[in-house]
Amino acid sequence: MQRSTLYRAFAVTAAAVIASTGAHLIAGSGTASALPWPGSADQFTLAADKSGHRWASAASATITPGVQINTQGGRQCTANYTFVDNAGNVYLGQAAHCAGTGIGDLADPDGCTAESLPLGTEVTFNRGSLLMFPGEVVGTGQLVYSSWLAMQHDGERDHNTCIYNDFALVKVAPQDVGKVNPSVPYWGGPVGINTTGTDIDDCVYGYGNSGLRFGIAELSPRTGQSKADGQATAGWTHALTAPMPGIPGDSGSAFLDRNGYALGTLSTLGISLPIVNNIGDMSHELAYARAHSNISGLSLVLGTEPFNPNR
DSSP: OOHHHHHHHHHHHHHHHHHHHTOEEESSOOOBOOOOOSSOGGGGEEOGGGSSOOOOOTTTOSBOTTOEEEETTTEEEEOOOEEEOTTOOEEEEEOGGGGBOOSTTSSSOOTTTOOBOOTTOEEEEEESOBTTBOOEEEEEEEEEEEHHHHHHHHTOOOHHHHHHOOOEEEEEOGGGGGGBOOSOTTTOOOOSBOOSOOOTTOEEEEEOOOGGGTTOGGGSEEEEEEOOOBBTTTTSEEEEEOSSOOOTTOTTOEEEOTTSOEEEEEEEEEOSSSOEEEEEEHHHHHHHHHHHSSOTTOEEEOOSSOOOOOO
16 A cells, blocks of 8 residues: 555544543654753753752652643643743643644644644643543643644744644642643653754653553563754754654653653654654753743753663
8 A cells, every 4th residue: 555545544533532631643753862951951951850840759640741631621631741940830741732622634744834722721730531432631731832723822833843843831739739840751860951952773761651552561671773963954853763653642641762851742643654853852842942931940840750761
């Protein structure tokens, strides 16, 4: 079957599922090495024990990277990392397309033109979500930043930025901050932010929490291998293949590099054989959020649990 035919068949049969789980599809996959930060990467990370918050223990926390997120009770996605700002607010990251309002952008998710729910939209953190069943609400928050909305507001025109900048922030409600731990489940970390990209066949580590896995926790941890980083997309995305690729509902989930650094967030599913997942580069997405939001001192929080790839 030709690639274009495969894409059309997949898109027709998957559209209803994708509409409820918030995953994007993109034909093809291009990658590039990460763009260096305008300063040391350490300026944009915050050690968990210096954040000023008393994080819940990793064992007892109910709001962590990897928790299921439902935007306005609809699209189910997966949280990636924990962030804080100078005012002490706590955020969890998700994909911007999880607040998208249509499925017309599936083949080419251009965030500079795609429609989105507005800032202030109610978001819930859930566990046990299944297809068409929201599960248990363990906390609440609000959508306070969307790369899609920011790019449209500021008139962004760079092609790579429009296509691959797929990042949003959910502000955790103050009464739920005590339920948060910043560690990526199963793997631990992150220990920092990757600013150098990946080499071909580098191991990467992810944690998806799609309701399509029907609550089978053993299916959430994922490993994969990176494809070669090139120059075509100016560092905005990385491509990987995996024995168990990300699926609708995993969108936004974290990926760590071989050393436990935050590499990026699951954005798109490449329609090709083998299936390719496309990972939005965290260093680019966070730098853009810092420059195009009113969130002062936005920083990624390091995990309280050590990174351990040998599980």
